[in-house]
Amino acid sequence: MLNLIIKDTFNKELPADSIQENTRRQVTEACFSFVTPKKTSNPKMLHVSDEMAKELGFSAEEIASEAFKNVFTGNEVYPNTYPYAMCYGGHQFGHWAGQLGDGRAINLFEIVYNNKNWALQLKGAGETPYSRTADGLAVLRSSIREYLCSEAMYHLGVPTTRALSLALSGDQVLRDVMYDGNAAYEKGAIVCRTAESFLRFGNYQILAARGDVKTLKTLVDYTIKHHFSNLGNPSKETYVSFFKEVADRSLEMVIHWQRVGFVHGVMNTDNMSILGLTIDYGPYGWLEGYDDGWTPNTTDNTHKRYRYGAQPEIVLWNLYQLANALYPLIEEAEPLEAILEYYQEKFPEVYIQMMREKLGLFSSKETDDKLVSDLEEVLQKTETDMTIFFRLLANVSKKDTVQEAIKKIEKAFYTPSEFVDEIKLAWEKWCQNYLERLQNETTSDKEKKAKMNAVNPKYVLRNYMAQLVIDDADKGNYTLLNELYELLKKPYDEQPKYEKWFAKRPEWARNKVGCSMLSCSS
Known part of the structure; x- marks a missing residue:
């Protein structure tokens, strides 16, 4: 049995939908509708965020229990809780879309642990009154992306919702990945997301x-x-x-x-x-x-x-x-x-x-605006990897010549052969201005590098990396899922054993679905 301190407020203090049936409809004068998650045929827990579990107060025994698996796949409703889906609207691509709502998200309950309040929500746990023509389910592909990304963003220092668990439902879900008429069945999955609240502008x-x-x-x-x-x-x-x-x-x-x-x-x-x-x-x-x-x-x-x-x-x-x-x-x-x-x-x-801060400049000069705008322009003259460029820039010393500085960042260029003529001159000019600007800084090269590396990550969840995890997971192999989960916990650290992930996107991923092309079902 799970031992949770339930402190539901949203579904107790706000007006509920007066209709109890789980039918598609316009919900008025209410903030949510009560709804029960769909039972799955053969749920299997694939991964649990150890950090998030600890943050929520779950013990190792609880995580390994049938109760944990069943509650966080929607197969059991925790005692004395009343799951619900939120009602909201929104502008989609600039146009008012009217009522939208939690079409494939079901809020389980709110808990308190260490004086923090958390709302826990399942994504992909079945239909709600807001599902419109959809099935309210999610597939393994999109669930892996959500699970890894929300945790990766947290460790990057970006305000984000988080993820507690990733599970297979045991069911097959029909999806048309690119909306091109080629629908196919995929493995169904469920992510448990958590945040202080899931309230949105809508x-x-x-x-x-x-x-x-x-x-x-x-x-x-x-x-x-x-x-x-x-x-x-x-x-x-x-x-x-x-x-x-x-x-x-x-x-x-x-x-x-x-x-x-x-x-x-x-x-x-x-x-x-x-x-x-x-x-x-x-x-x-x-x-x-x-x-x-x-x-x-x-x-x-x-x-x-x-x-x-x-x-x-x-x-x-x-x-x-x-x-x-x-x-x-x-x-x-x-x-x-x-x-x-x-x-x-x-x-x-x-x-x-x-x-x-990304450039290692800790004083302020009026010319910084131009230095930054010039950089943004020169970065696009030849395909230049953003993450790698800023990480390598930390190695540039005040004493470097322009050519030494360029040598230190050249690994960020996708096509080194393009680094000639106008492009080469533009980069040389920017590096010259940057080196001159560094002369105004009192920080040592070592201190500059440390501060730059604290804001410029070495590792991010590139789409091709997520796709490799998805491809393996489709075959029942979850080793890479755990490897990237561990890697992305420390995105600013060197992590020599994971150096292979500090690399530009491979050419095979340039036009591959899931790497360069993604849809709203991704």
């Missing part, structure tokens, strides 16, 4: 869009009480402060994305956490070659709305939508507009400071 948007100000106020007051209690009792001033803190957290999150080269791929408002966490790992990816316009999502290939370089402005656009949703409680546009303007003004400041 939870508030759907209520405002329906003119349900009463439920909107109830939800906002609940959110402040449990997740922003430092702001005080509900009032118009508190609601403005709440929006300001959401903006601050969202800005911090996206700055971290840009720092490590992470591209979310589908930044719809229903995928924006109210707590500023990275949420919903679908067609994500890390930059291989530095490309401001890259997006991993094939659905977004034409317009590239959610490309790497646009992510900060998309966060702002999404904040505008949240401001519109909160307006009925504040009834004044000016304070909300002031916060949005603050975000616009603040972003360049925090971005340039983040880039200074």
Whole structure:
């Protein structure tokens, strides 16, 4: 038996859907619907995050128990708990989509351990009233990507939801990976995700869009009480402060994305956490070659709305939508507009400071803006691996010549033969300016390297790495799954035994589905 301290608040303090049947429908004047996970035919626990299990208070005996497996695959409902799916709406690719909701996520319960509150949720545990035409299930492929990525992001220092467990359901699930008419059966899987809360911008948007100000106020007051209690009792001033803190957290999150080269791929408002966490790992990816316009999502290939370089402005656009949703409680546009303007003004400041740290510059000079913009331009003249470039740049010394500096970073170039003429001159010019800028720094080369290596990861979860895990797992081999899980716990450390993963994307992965091409079912 599991020994959990249950402290459910969401499904006790907020209005529930009055209809009990699990049928697809519009759910009004409610924040959630009660729903029971689907029992699976032959569940098997593949991996449990030892760190997350410890954080939640699970013992080794509990993790190995049948009860753990059954609860976290949806085959048993923990006593005196009432699973539910959230109701929310959202803008998808810039267009209002109306009601969306937890179509394949079921919230099990909330627990308290070491004075921390955690909501635990199963992804892929069956249909809900919000599943529309889908089956509410998930496949091993996408579940591995979610499981590894959320834990990898946590260790990179990026605000994120986390994962407790990854399990096979024992069932087959039909999926059309690239939406091209080639559907096939895949292994079903379930991930247990955890966070302080899974509330998103869309939870508030759907209520405002329906003119349900009463439920909107109830939800906002609940959110402040449990997740922003430092702001005080509900009032118009508190609601403005709440929006300001959401903006601050969202800005911090996206700055971290840009720092490590992470591209979310589908930044719809229903995928924006109210707590500023990275949420919903679908067609994500890390930059291989530095490309401001890259997006991993094939659905977004034409317009590239959610490309790497646009992510900060998309966060702002999404904040505008949240401001519109909160307006009925504040009834004044000016304070909300002031916060949005603050975000616009603040972003360049925090971005340039983040880039200074990546470059090993710990003082401030007006010319830094140009140094950074010139770098962003030269990085795209020839395909240059972002992660490897910044990691190798830490080895550049103040005393180096331009040619010595280039020698130290050349491993980051995908096609060294292109490093001639205009491209070579551009890199030489930038390196010269960078070396001159380093002369203004008082830190030693050793100290600079240590500080740079603390913000520039050596290892990230490249899509080809995740695909190798998926390919092995499809054959029943989970050794690589555990190897990458361990590797990604210490992304800033050298880890000599894993040096093979400090490498550019192999050529075979350039145009392979799952490596360069991903869909929302990924």
